[in-house]
Amino acid sequence: MKVLIIGLNHKTADVEIRERLAFNGQKLEEGVFGLKNIPEVREVAVLSTCNRVEIYTCVGNTAVASENIKNFLSRFHSINRPDFEKSLYLHSGADAVRHILRVASSLDSMVVGEPQILGQIKDTFDFALSKKTTGVLLNKLMKKAISTAKRVRTETKIAENAVSISFAAVELAKKIFTDLAGKAFMLLGAGEMAELAARHLLNNEVKDVMVVNRTYETGCKLAKEFNGKAVRFEEFLHELVHADIIICSTGAPTYVLHKEQMQKVMKERKYRPVFIIDISVPRNIDPEINKIENVYLYDVDDLQEVVDTNIHGRKIEAEKAETIVAEEVEKFIKWLSALDSVPTIVALRQKAEEIKKEELEKLTGKFPDMSETHLKAVEYMATAIVNKLIHPPTVALKEDSEDRDELIAMIEKLYDINGDYNEE
Amino acid sequence: MGTLLFELALTAYFTAAIISLRDIFRGSRESSKLLLFITGAGFLLHSVSIIYRYIAVGHLPITSMHEASSFFAWCIVLLFFFLEYRYKIGIMSSFILPVVFILMLSSSILPREIRPLSPALQSYWLGIHAFLAFLGNAAFAVAFGTGIMYLLQEHYLKSKHLSGLFQRLPSIQVLDEINYKMINLGFPLLTLAIITGALWSESAWGNYWRWDPKEVWSMITWFIYALVLHVRLTAGWRGKRAAILSIIGFSVVLFTFFGVNLLLKSLHSF
Numbered sequence: 001m002k003v004l005i006i007g008l009n010h011k012t013a014d015v016e017i018r019e020r021l022a023f024n025g026q027k028l029e030e031g032v033f034g035l036k037n038i039p040e041v042r043e044v045a046v047l048s049t050c051n052r053v054e055i056y057t058c059v060g061n062t063a064v065a066s067e068n069i070k071n072f073l074s075r076f077h078s079i080n081r082p083d084f085e086k087s088l089y090l091h092s093g094a095d096a097v098r099h100i101l102r103v104a105s106s107l108d109s110m111v112v113g114e115p116q117i118l119g120q121i122k123d124t125f126d127f128a129l130s131k132k133t134t135g136v137l138l139n140k141l142m143k144k145a146i147s148t149a150k151r152v153r154t155e156t157k158i159a160e161n162a163v164s165i166s167f168a169a170v171e172l173a174k175k176i177f178t179d180l181a182g183k184a185f186m187l188l189g190a191g192e193m194a195e196l197a198a199r200h201l202l203n204n205e206v207k208d209v210m211v212v213n214r215t216y217e218t219g220c221k222l223a224k225e226f227n228g229k230a231v232r233f234e235e236f237l238h239e240l241v242h243a244d245i246i247i248c249s250t251g252a253p254t255y256v257l258h259k260e261q262m263q264k265v266m267k268e269r270k271y272r273p274v275f276i277i278d279i280s281v282p283r284n285i286d287p288e289i290n291k292i293e294n295v296y297l298y299d300v301d302d303l304q305e306v307v308d309t310n311i312h313g314r315k316i317e318a319e320k321a322e323t324i325v326a327e328e329v330e331k332f333i334k335w336l337s338a339l340d341s342v343p344t345i346v347a348l349r350q351k352a353e354e355i356k357k358e359e360l361e362k363l364t365g366k367f368p369d370m371s372e373t374h375l376k377a378v379e380y381m382a383t384a385i386v387n388k389l390i391h392p393p394t395v396a397l398k399e400d401s402e403d404r405d406e407l408i409a410m411i412e413k414l415y416d417i418n419g420d421y422n423e424e
Numbered sequence: 425m426g427t428l429l430f431e432l433a434l435t436a437y438f439t440a441a442i443i444s445l446r447d448i449f450r451g452s453r454e455s456s457k458l459l460l461f462i463t464g465a466g467f468l469l470h471s472v473s474i475i476y477r478y479i480a481v482g483h484l485p486i487t488s489m490h491e492a493s494s495f496f497a498w499c500i501v502l503l504f505f506f507l508e509y510r511y512k513i514g515i516m517s518s519f520i521l522p523v524v525f526i527l528m529l530s531s532s533i534l535p536r537e538i539r540p541l542s543p544a545l546q547s548y549w550l551g552i553h554a555f556l557a558f559l560g561n562a563a564f565a566v567a568f569g570t571g572i573m574y575l576l577q578e579h580y581l582k583s584k585h586l587s588g589l590f591q592r593l594p595s596i597q598v599l600d601e602i603n604y605k606m607i608n609l610g611f612p613l614l615t616l617a618i619i620t621g622a623l624w625s626e627s628a629w630g631n632y633w634r635w636d637p638k639e640v641w642s643m644i645t646w647f648i649y650a651l652v653l654h655v656r657l658t659a660g661w662r663g664k665r666a667a668i669l670s671i672i673g674f675s676v677v678l679f680t681f682f683g684v685n686l687l688l689k690s691l692h693s694f
Contacts, residue, residue: 160591175581178595270660273597290582294663302584309586 001042001137001340002062003096006069006088007054010110013087020079023048029131031076036133038072040065043138045128047103049120051110056100056124058137062092097141097336098329104145105152105321106159113158113314118149137339141332148328155324158317161310166200168306169277169298173201173245176275176296184208186243188236188257189250189280190215190222197247197279198226210243212236214250240265244273249280259288266292277303337404341397344408347417348393352386426476427536429469430494434528436466437497441525444517448589456514463521467501474498481538484551486558488539489685493531495554496681497524499562507566507602515592519569530682549624553617557642560613561677564649567606568674571667574599578664600663603670604656611649618642637688641680648673 008018023031023046035044035055043058059065070088074081091099102108104121125142128134134142153159162168170180177183180201187194190213198209209228213219219230231239240246240257250256266274271294278285278299290297298306360382364370370378393411397404412418440463443455474495477485485491504520507513573593580590593599621639622632633639652669655661661669 157591161586172581172586175577175590175593175595176597178598178601267660271662272660273663293665296581298584305584306586 001058001060002092003137003141003336004057004059004062004065005054005091005096005099006057006066007047007052008084008087008089009052009054009108012089013084017084017087018050018053021053021073021077021084022050023053028127032128032131032133034072034076035069038065038068040068043135044133045124045138045142047120047124049117052103054100054103056096056138056141058135066090094329094333097144097332098325100141100145101148101325101328101332102322104149105325106149107152107318107321107325111163112318113160113163115153115159118146118153121145121149137336140335144328144332148325151328152321152324156317156320158314158321160317161313163307163310163314165279165300165303165307166197168303168310169197170200172296172298172303172306173275176273177244180245183244184210184242185228186210186212186231186236186239186246187222187226187228188212188246188248188284189252190218191249191251191280194247194249194279195222197249197277201245201247208242210239212239237261237265241268244275246274246276248276248278248284250284251280252284253282255284255286257285257289259286259292262286262289262292262295266295279303338398341404341408344412344417345394345397348390348397348411348415351415351417352390356382356386426473426480429473429476430532433466433470433473434532436462436469437501437521437525437528440466440517441521444521447515448518456517459514459517459521460508463501463517464505467498467505470494470498470501481541483541483546484554486554487541487545487550488535488537490531490534490536492558492681493527493534496558496561496565497527497531499558500524500527500565503559503562503566503606511594511598511602513594513598515589515594516569516573519573520566523565523569544628547624547628549620549627553620553624556613556620557617560610560617561681563606563610563613564645564670564674564677567603567610567670570599570603570606571670571674574603574667575664575671578667596663600666603666604662607649607652607666607670607673611646611653614642614646614649618646637684638680641676641684645673645676645680648676 008021010018013021028046028048032044032046035041035046035057040060041057042060045056047054047056055069057065057069070081070085073079073084099108100121104118106113106115106117109117121142125134125139125146128138128142162171173180185198185201185208187198187209190211209223209226210231211219211223211226211228212231212233213222214233216230216232219232223230240262248256273294273296276285276289276295276297278297281300283299285297285299287297287299289295360379363378364375396407397411440459443459443462447455447459474485477491481487481491484495486495500520501524504517504524507516574596576589577593577596577599580586580588580593581596618639621642625634626632648669652661652666652673655669656666
């Protein structure tokens with residue numbers, strides 16, 4: 001029994017291939033059952049997201065199973081093998097364990113540390129459980145993957161910081177205002193960039209939206225979309241007093257807001273904090289404004305810098321996470337290899353018990369008038385001999401040693417037993 | 425027994441202060457749970473030790489520096505738990521528990537013997553007057569802690585250098601809000617403490633105001649916090665300025681508390 005993972009992701013396959021191999025909707029159930037019926041495949045679970053398709057299996061013979069799975073994929077998705085084969089990666093044994101633990105911990109994601117993948121792994125696991133396509137091994141592996149991901153989440157700061165400009169802006173806004181609900185919002189310029197940034201912030205249910213634009217009509221249109229009101233450009237200074245968050249992207253060649261103007265506004269606001277995001281290039285807001293008390297002005301470069309620092313931070317955290325993953329892989333492999341020898345131990349004991357039973361039966365056949373007491377004594381002796389004889393090999397099998405596989409093979413040969421893994 | 429409880433509480437606060445300081449560099453949800461548990465245990469032990477002392481001396485135990493520091497610390501922890509319950513800002517412990525520990529430590533090294541209370545002070549006013557004053561000062565201590573947090577977070581935001589504690593500190597709005605609320609709580613308590621003190625003084629000595637150094641410095645404290653509240657409402661001195669003022673205010677509180685007793689001759693010194 002070996003863990004085998006066959007899959008592809010955003011690094012190995014472009015979106016076209018990923019789409020064609022995806023197990024969407026109804027295809028997932030069909031696919032999982034189809035895979036389960038492949039010879040040499042004993043357990044299976046399928047993860048299918050927009051960035052990756054991965055098939056987690058427990059197989060007998062790795063080479064045969066992987067061939068079969070590839071053929072199945074080709075047939076199932078009606079795609080020629082050469083078209084997707086080079087995009088596939090195969091992991092087996094410890095490598096496979098490491099891979100699934102890294103995937104669940106979001107170390108293999110396009111944006112390292114993004115949180116969705118863990119949920120997707122959980123869904124994969126739940127689905128497999130409900131369809132009963134997994135067994136002891138994969139169940140344990142999936143649980144391990146989930147617990148490792150949780151450990152990574154709590155012990156490192158991998159998912160802590162925003163890694164896109166708009167999320168960085170939202171995050172900053174939340175460090176200035178506790179929550180954005182009830183905050184008044186001004187869009188200075190109705191350009192595409194401003195609109196995009198606004199949408200991100202508006203998810204957080206800000207209260208009022210004011211849209212300022214040189215062309216009043218364009219402003220009106222956008223304001224309608226946000227359920228806000230349009231403000232004429234000439235009047236925006238008056239309305240500025242009410243705005244808690246300002247997103248500026250006017251495309252003007254010079255500053256549209258100067259320090260002196262802002263100072264006046266702040267005084268009128270009684271210095272309640274203001275967060276200004278200037279995403280226009282060239283900048284539309286005098287950078288000196290950041291020096292005014294309780295005004296927090298960030299331009300595109302500032303935000304980009306925040307994002308860069310965060311990405312760098314995530315990389316450092318990812319290294320810590322890799323150590324955690326390595327630890328957990330080791331634990332799992334230990335469990336796995338102990339599992340390897342269990343069937344052999346069981347078979348060995350079974351064989352010994354059988355011999356004992358046979359010989360006792362022969363004995364009672366030969367001496368039918370043996371007294372109950374004597375029979376008990378003989379039985380007792382036989383049990384003792386059996387136990388003493390199988391004790392050393394059992395201990396050796398349970399020990400965690402390098403050459404356990406050889407040992408298993410040797411003992412199976414010596415005692416003429418077959419410890420093939422049995423699901424029941 | 426009371427001593428043992430006090431020592432145990434001191435140990436708990438010490439542990440909590442160490443964990444909370446370590447949290448500044450590396451904190452997790454587990455450690456903050458542990459922290460609350462230890463502080464909670466310390467608080468219980470501390471409360472019982474104060475009750476013991478109360479029974480032993482027969483009045484609110486605040487008439488020696490040992491008792492006063494201990495009671496001051498107790499009031500701060502009380503407010504800390506209230507705020508933790510209300511706002512759940514884990515990192516706040518790092519800015520408050522060390523203050524608690526320092527107060528407890530100074531309490532533990534100060535002489536603990538029970539001295540008879542001078543007849544003038546034997547009055548039911550003692551409990552009321554002192555409790556109001558201590559709780560008020562504790563509120564100012566918490567305002568001081570959040571003031572420091574505010575300045576830190578404001579610095580991160582202004583400098584655009586979002587490292588260190590930036591993620592763990594709450595928004596400046598919340599910090600400003602707590603700071604304001606604490607001063608808003610401390611100020612009336614201090615006012616009432618001064619009024620009850622004056623009434624007591626009148627009934628004991630026949631005059632409301634005796635120019636005792638403690639009285640004078642309490643009045644200075646009162647003026648500072650009155651100013652903090654006034655300029656906030658009229659001139660919009662919120663945020664950074666309020667934070668700085670609350671830090672200055674607390675330094676004066678500490679001087680009134682320790683300095684007057686140690687350096688100046690006062691009816692309030694022990």
